[in-house]
Amino acid sequence: MKRNMNLIVVLVMGLSLILSACGPKAAPVTIEYWVINNDPDEKLANQYAVDFMADHPNITVKVSRMGENAEETIAAAVAAGTAPDVVQMSPLDALAYSKEGALVALDSFSDFKAAMQAAHKPADLVQAYQVESHNYLIPWRGSPILLFYNKALFEQAGVEPPKSRDDFVAVSKAIKEKTGAFALGTEGGGLQPEGWHRMFDYLELYDNTPNKGQFLNQDGTKAIFNNAEGVKTLQVFADIHQAGAAPTSAVSEDLFSAGKAAMTFAGSWKYSVMADVGILKPEDVGVVLIPTPDGTTPSYTFGDPRDLAIFSQSKHPNEAWEFITFMLEDKSSLALMETTGQLPVRDDLTSNATFKAYFDEHPEMTIFADSIAYTIPMDMSEHIWEVLGFFSAAFQKACLGDATAQQALDEAAAQVNDILGP
Amino acid sequence: MKAAKRGGLYLLLGLGVLIAATPYLWMISSSFKDQVEIFAFPPTLIPHLPILANYSQVMSRLPLARIAFNSAFVSLSVSGLALFFGSLAGYAFARLKFVGREILFALALFTMMFPAILFLIPRFILIKQMGLVGTYPGLILPFAVSGLSIFLFRQFFALIPGDLRDAAIMDGCSELGVLFLVMLPLSKSVFVTAGVFVFMDTWNDFLWPMVVTMGHPELMTMPVGLAFFSQSYVTYWGASMAMATLFTVPVVVVYLFFQRYFVESIALSGLKG
Amino acid sequence: MFRRVRSLGQAISQAWRSSNKIAYLLVLPFVVYFIVFYAYPALFAGYLSFHEWKVISPDKPYIGTQNYAYLLTDTTFQRSVVNTLYFLILFLPSVVIVPLSIAVMLNQRLRFQAFFRAAYFLPIVTFDVVVALVWAWMFADQGGLLNYSLSLVGLPPVRWLSSERLAMPAITVTTVWRWIGYFTLIFLAGLQTIPRTVYEAAMIDGAAPVQAFFKITLPLLNPVIMLAVVVATINGLQLFTEPYLMTGGGPNFRTLSVVYFIYQQGFRYHRMGYAAAAGIVLFILMLVMILVERKTMERRFEY
Numbered sequence: 001m002k003r004n005m006n007l008i009v010v011l012v013m014g015l016s017l018i019l020s021a022c023g024p025k026a027a028p029v030t031i032e033y034w035v036i037n038n039d040p041d042e043k044l045a046n047q048y049a050v051d052f053m054a055d056h057p058n059i060t061v062k063v064s065r066m067g068e069n070a071e072e073t074i075a076a077a078v079a080a081g082t083a084p085d086v087v088q089m090s091p092l093d094a095l096a097y098s099k100e101g102a103l104v105a106l107d108s109f110s111d112f113k114a115a116m117q118a119a120h121k122p123a124d125l126v127q128a129y130q131v132e133s134h135n136y137l138i139p140w141r142g143s144p145i146l147l148f149y150n151k152a153l154f155e156q157a158g159v160e161p162p163k164s165r166d167d168f169v170a171v172s173k174a175i176k177e178k179t180g181a182f183a184l185g186t187e188g189g190g191l192q193p194e195g196w197h198r199m200f201d202y203l204e205l206y207d208n209t210p211n212k213g214q215f216l217n218q219d220g221t222k223a224i225f226n227n228a229e230g231v232k233t234l235q236v237f238a239d240i241h242q243a244g245a246a247p248t249s250a251v252s253e254d255l256f257s258a259g260k261a262a263m264t265f266a267g268s269w270k271y272s273v274m275a276d277v278g279i280l281k282p283e284d285v286g287v288v289l290i291p292t293p294d295g296t297t298p299s300y301t302f303g304d305p306r307d308l309a310i311f312s313q314s315k316h317p318n319e320a321w322e323f324i325t326f327m328l329e330d331k332s333s334l335a336l337m338e339t340t341g342q343l344p345v346r347d348d349l350t351s352n353a354t355f356k357a358y359f360d361e362h363p364e365m366t367i368f369a370d371s372i373a374y375t376i377p378m379d380m381s382e383h384i385w386e387v388l389g390f391f392s393a394a395f396q397k398a399c400l401g402d403a404t405a406q407q408a409l410d411e412a413a414a415q416v417n418d419i420l421g422p
Numbered sequence: 423m424k425a426a427k428r429g430g431l432y433l434l435l436g437l438g439v440l441i442a443a444t445p446y447l448w449m450i451s452s453s454f455k456d457q458v459e460i461f462a463f464p465p466t467l468i469p470h471l472p473i474l475a476n477y478s479q480v481m482s483r484l485p486l487a488r489i490a491f492n493s494a495f496v497s498l499s500v501s502g503l504a505l506f507f508g509s510l511a512g513y514a515f516a517r518l519k520f521v522g523r524e525i526l527f528a529l530a531l532f533t534m535m536f537p538a539i540l541f542l543i544p545r546f547i548l549i550k551q552m553g554l555v556g557t558y559p560g561l562i563l564p565f566a567v568s569g570l571s572i573f574l575f576r577q578f579f580a581l582i583p584g585d586l587r588d589a590a591i592m593d594g595c596s597e598l599g600v601l602f603l604v605m606l607p608l609s610k611s612v613f614v615t616a617g618v619f620v621f622m623d624t625w626n627d628f629l630w631p632m633v634v635t636m637g638h639p640e641l642m643t644m645p646v647g648l649a650f651f652s653q654s655y656v657t658y659w660g661a662s663m664a665m666a667t668l669f670t671v672p673v674v675v676v677y678l679f680f681q682r683y684f685v686e687s688i689a690l691s692g693l694k695g
Numbered sequence: 696m697f698r699r700v701r702s703l704g705q706a707i708s709q710a711w712r713s714s715n716k717i718a719y720l721l722v723l724p725f726v727v728y729f730i731v732f733y734a735y736p737a738l739f740a741g742y743l744s745f746h747e748w749k750v751i752s753p754d755k756p757y758i759g760t761q762n763y764a765y766l767l768t769d770t771t772f773q774r775s776v777v778n779t780l781y782f783l784i785l786f787l788p789s790v791v792i793v794p795l796s797i798a799v800m801l802n803q804r805l806r807f808q809a810f811f812r813a814a815y816f817l818p819i820v821t822f823d824v825v826v827a828l829v830w831a832w833m834f835a836d837q838g839g840l841l842n843y844s845l846s847l848v849g850l851p852p853v854r855w856l857s858s859e860r861l862a863m864p865a866i867t868v869t870t871v872w873r874w875i876g877y878f879t880l881i882f883l884a885g886l887q888t889i890p891r892t893v894y895e896a897a898m899i900d901g902a903a904p905v906q907a908f909f910k911i912t913l914p915l916l917n918p919v920i921m922l923a924v925v926v927a928t929i930n931g932l933q934l935f936t937e938p939y940l941m942t943g944g945g946p947n948f949r950t951l952s953v954v955y956f957i958y959q960q961g962f963r964y965h966r967m968g969y970a971a972a973a974g975i976v977l978f979i980l981m982l983v984m985i986l987v988e989r990k991t992m993e994r995r996f997e998y
Contacts (some may be wrong), residue, residue, distance in 0.1 A: 032637060034636075034637075036654055037649070037652075037653050037654050038653040038654045038655060038656075039483075039653065041654075057720075062637065064636060064639070065650070066636070066638045067628075067632050067646060067649040067650075068649055068652055068653075068654075069628075069629065069632065069649075070540065070964060071962045072629060072632075072962050073632060073633055073636055074751075075543070075635045075750045075751060075962055075965070076542060076543050076546045077633070078751045079546070079547060079637065079750055079751070080543070080546045080547045080549075080550040080555075081550060082550055082555055082636075082637070084637070096749070096751070096752055099748050100751045100752035100965075101474050101752055102751040102752060114738070125760065135823065144940075179681070181838075187655075190835075190944045191857065192942070192945065193943045193944060193945035193946065193947075194943040194944075199831055244837075247835070247836065247837050247838075248836045248837065248854070248857050249831075249834070249835050249836040249839070249854070249855070249856045249857040250831050250835070250839070250856065250941060250942065250943075251835065251838075252461070252657070252659070252828050252831065253457075253459075253460075253461040254656065254657075256462065258457070258458060269655045270655075273655055273656040276457070276459045276656055277458065277659070278456065278457070278458070279458060382965075383964070385963045385964055386963070386964050389959070390962075393945060393947055393948060395947070396857075396945050396946050397946065397947055398947060400854075400857055402859070402946070402947065409448065415770075431800055431805070432804065432805075434800065435797070435800050435805075435811055437815040438797055438814075438815070439810075439811060440874060441872070442814050442815050442817055442818050442872070442876070443814045443815075443817050445818070445821055445825065445826065445829040445830075446817040446820065446821050446825075448829065449821065449822075449825050449829075450775075463843070464840075464843065465832075465840070468938070502787065503697070507724040507725060508730075509723070510721040510722070511721055511722045511724070511725045513721065514715075514717075514718040514721035514722050515722070517714055518715040518717065518718040518721070519713065519714060519718075520714035520715050520716070520718040520719065521707070521710050521711050521714050523718070526725070526726070529729055530725060530729075531925075531985075532733075532737075533729065533733050534926075534929050535929055535978055535982065535985070536733070536737050536740075536959060536974070536978050537828060537933060537953075537954055537974045537977050537978065538933065539935070539954055539958055539961070539974075540740045540957065540961070540970065540971060540974040541736045541737075541740075541956055543750070544736035544739040544740065545732060545736050548731070548732070548735065550932065563732070565731045566724075566728060567725050567728035567729070567732075568974050569723060570926065571924075572725065573922065573925075574881075574922070577918050577919070577922050578888075580918070581707070581888065581918065591779070597717045598717060601721075611884045611888075612883075612884065613888065615880050615881055615884050618819065618877070618880060619877060622819055622820070626822065626823065628823075645822075646701045648822070648824070652824065659835070661826075662824060662825075663825070666821075666822045666824075666825055670820040670821070670822070672708075673820050674816065674820055676812060677813070677816055677820075678809060678812075678813050681809070681812055681813075683866070690826070
């Protein structure tokens with residue numbers, strides 16, 4: 001009897017030892033998440049952190065906000081080894097960071113495919129994001145860029161929202177003549193040569209040409225933006241600027257929100273910006289699709305996406321991935337829309353019941369949601385910033401009338417081919 | 423005749439004041455305007471309908487007291503160290519003979535000449551290795567010695583006639599005593615001039631504090647906080663103006679207080695006597 | 696030959712013996728700082744200039760003098776050097792003459808001294824962002840304050856910041872405005888070290904004020920002017936903030952300064968090695984300029 005008792009005690013002790021070793025690892029972990037510079041994004045990130053930490057008591061999420069000079073901050077951090085775990089990144093940086101091994105290949109996580117499907121990420125977009133057959137960034141959120149217009153100014157000029165390229169120029173001239181206001185107020189603020197400004201004027205029209213918004217050829221070895229359609233698209237802007245319908249130097253004021261410009265290319269975030277300035281109400285503006293060369297649909301555009309990535313320096317990639325998958329869930333997507341007024345990159349926005357209430361309450365968002373299927377990503381090239389730099393200088397030159405569109409683009413193409421070349 | 427000349431002088435100076443001061447005054451005025459009025463054309467110097475919303479936005483959004491303390495502490499520390507070390511080194515370069523004097527002074531000048539932007543990453547790596555990321559020393563130490571400060575002090579001390587030092591030594595003063603008891607007090611105006619340079623440089627510095635305090639918001643300095651209002655999709659100009667006003671008005675007041683030393687410290691003519 | 700080495704050794708030990716050892720104590724903080732925070736980063740930059748570094752990856756493959764060779768043929772870099780020198784030619788005289796004039800005026804016995812001094816201090820305190828905002832507005836093509844003033848007197852608007860020829864001069868005006876306060880301070884301090892007795896003596900000798908200024912004040916101010924020119928050169932060659940905030944380097948790269956070029960190459964295009972090489976070139980350019988300045992100015996104001 002005694003021997004049996006001993007055996008049972010040993011067995012019980014042995015079992016409890018084994019069971020405790022197999023239990024969930026409760027070592028506390030802190031992950032850092034860097035968000036881009038704006039209030040709604042920070043608010044959302046903090047919300048996510050709180051909700052996530054409630055479900056994962058051993059993981060602490062620390063949210064930090066980057067300044068406008070995100071490039072320097074991230075570059076210095078990566079070089080010194082103080083980079084965060086999760087970061088919001090611009091797709092323009094995608095290829096450079098991916099190729100240099102600075103990011104974790106997210107498809108190495110076993111549930112990657114499942115997570116992409118559960119989050120209803122458009123399959124071809126995920127495919128397009130691949131670099132050397134790995135996914136380093138996930139398209140997370142953004143807003144298709146559409147054409148906002150000021151109803152009052154349009155009425156005053158007696159014009160309708162433009163559908164074709166020629167319409168666009170004609171309408172702009174009419175508005176300038178009949179109302180004296182600017183026809184186009186760009187999101188960058190006037191005519192400036194920094195590359196990213198083109199993502200909010202030229203790119204949208206350019207997406208609707210046979211080049212489909214690509215500045216470089218398939219292998220990224222040659223510039224293709226100086227072809228006939230590219231030139232015609234630039235001509236549109238040159239005509240508008242030279243007619244005085246758009247400012248020709250830098251402008252700090254948000255002309256559209258102040259009611260001083262009749263149109264702007266912007267995303268759904270424009271509504272909250274307008275609310276901040278306080279002059280235009282949502283019912284004072286209308287939103288239409290990007291003008292196409294001949295006025296027909298479908299109309300494509302740029303999605304202005306923000307991507308999520310994990311730095312390879314991260315000491316806790318698994319926890320970081322858990323946080324990312326949390327951010328892709330339905331309820332997280334809903335919070336995203338409610339807090340930032342932007343859209344998660346999903347193809348089930350209008351079909352998913354979770355979001356129905358939101359779209360009922362915000363009907364103006366429907367056109368944006370429908371356009372997600374028509375967004376085109378930018379060139380995947382590690383030189384894209386520099387390419388845009390040369391292109392933008394040419395854009396400015398043509399708009400100022402210092403060169404013809406063809407001349408300016410040819411010169412820029414030569415400069416681009418120079419740096420792309422062997 | 424003289425009155426006309428005097429009048430012309432005041433006119434010229436007044437014009438200069440207008441050019442120098444108007445942007446600053448417009449900034450203060452704009453801190454009380456809404457976005458629309460800030461960009462009113464022609465611009466107004468007195469707000470039509472003054473609002474306090476910008477100030478409340480700044481105060482609710484950022485821990486102002488903390489930021490003010492950080493900026494003041496860092497800038498004053500850097501200035502204090504740079505002025506102290508600069509005056510010492512400047513005196514040595516100007517008045518003492520020692521091997522390597524010319525070379526070391528040339529190196530001091532070099533520190534001003536290298537494009538500072540290239541220092542960002544190596545210095546940050548250095549600070550990280552020292553374990554000073556997100557700490558006050560990390561913000562202060564890379565600027566604790568200023569080539570400009572050394573240069574200004576050296577130029578000043580070079581102008582002082584040697585008899586002064588000789589007289590003091592004959593009176594029984596030690597070398598260091600001469601420095602601390604005679605020379606430094608004389609150089610008050612250089613302290614102010616160099617001080618202004620170094621202080622304002624650190625006060626306005628954005629990039630280094632941004633990089634070093636990333637992830638450590640309790641150390642945020644004022645330019646980093648200010649950048650929060652230049653956001654991705656919108657710039658809150660009113661808030662930016664309000665914050666800029668809050669942080670620069672005290673500096674102006676302090677300057678007004680210190681610049682009296684200019685008037686009082688002149689008496690170099692006392693040297694001849 | 697051995698005798699020469701010996702006498703050299705003797706000279707050095709003599710110099711060492713007559714050295715004031717206290718001096719070493721006084722310059723010690725500077726030396727330590729220099730080694731840690733200056734020499735290391737500067738040498739690192741020099742080292743980088745012979746390598747390729749994409750910043751976000753630790754690889755730094757050695758490429759010899761390729762960066763420098765490429766710089767020689769890079770038209771954008773060449774343009775940035777030309778731009779910066781153009782800026783300097785406009786900036787240097789302005790930033791010496793204007794503040795000097797103001798300092799001379801302020802040095803008189805005037806009422807409202809404190810008020811004037813405070814006013815000229817304000818550009819120093821005004822933030823970069825505000826400066827850029829106000830001056831970009833001043834020079835704006837449409838709705839700009841300058842063009843508005845021109846229209847009031849019936850003149851047509853001018854393209855300032857969007858003109859290849861006028862953009863840099865416009866930036867110069869902004870930069871001079873920003874620096875007025877600092878240089879006025881320096882010149883005021885310098886002027887106030889000149890005792891009144893000197894002027895009084897000149898007056899008794901029958902000199903007119905203007906004569907007195909050029910024959911007495913200026914030469915006496917020579918070290919201060921020298922200082923101002925050197926500081927202005929160093930800061931002028933490092934122009935970055937104004938073009939960055941006001942023109943984005945345009946139009947057509949006409950306001951791209953060398954430091955702006957370095958910033959773009961290093962932080963935007965991730966070519967740190969190349970940026971470092973450009974930085975070294977800038978440094979050498981600055982050294983040469985300052986040497987030339989010292990030589991010329993010492994000769995001219997020999998007293």
